[in-house]
Amino acid sequence: MSQDSSIAAYGQQVITACAVVNKFINGKPSILVAKRAATKKFLPGKYELPGGHIDYGENPEDGLKRELLEELGFDVTIGSLFAAFTYINEIKGSHSIELLYFAQAKEGSEPTVNPEDHSGLLWVNEDNINLVEQENGSDDQELPYLKKSLRILNNYESIKLG
Template sequence: MSGAKLLLVVACALVDADGRVLLARRPEGKTLAGLWEFPGGKMEPGERPEEALIRELAEELGIDVRSACLAPLTFASHAYEERHLLMPLYVCRRWNGEVQSREGQALAWVRPNRMRDYPMPPADLPLIAPLIDLL
């Protein structure tokens, strides 16, 4: 695996007032289509993780998040065949705007103890336990 390209992505566990976490289903045509994941995405060159997450949440869900409302919780490190993924997971309980699907992805508000009922990419699975512990 040495020499594999490192891919930096950021993810967010949006938590609503009822303690549910938002999951988004990867649309058809994308890698790992049909699997459920935490919203987020790739970091652009020169972007800080929080900046990338704020941008991705605005693009994907139409919400405005402030950096001060993003709390780092844990991270995933996962080796895929062609690349190694490093993904910090932030928790966010406050945002402006109404969460909406802006890229055709299905959305679901899920209780933390039910997240394992949703098929997820391998890199997302280890993020569930810290969320259950937190919430």
């Protein structure tokens, strides 16, 4: 089920969970970002880490797996909590708490675009991360965490190979 910013949440706290889905492409760590559909009220046409709202009483990791299956048909293994930050969603008048988890695709699972939610997918690495910054702007809340996760993955690979 696709959820949009039209859900009433004025004055509420909303918890979202997003995945830093990573894989190595041509020897470089890459992270999946999804471009929000132009029809979305909140951040239309902007890149985001995939994920979504956690339902009342739902475990964040379970909710994240559910959201990735619903929106991208994508089955992942959820790893460690990587970061958490907050922001005000001006459209809904809500205070969002966003949890970021490292994740990896399960064997044979590939993301697909659901046009209600997204218009495209991009695997971001250190060579093309500027595309996200150009589209979203330098004040994008997720951008510093996207950059940090790439640094961590680059260091992990050098440790693993070294």
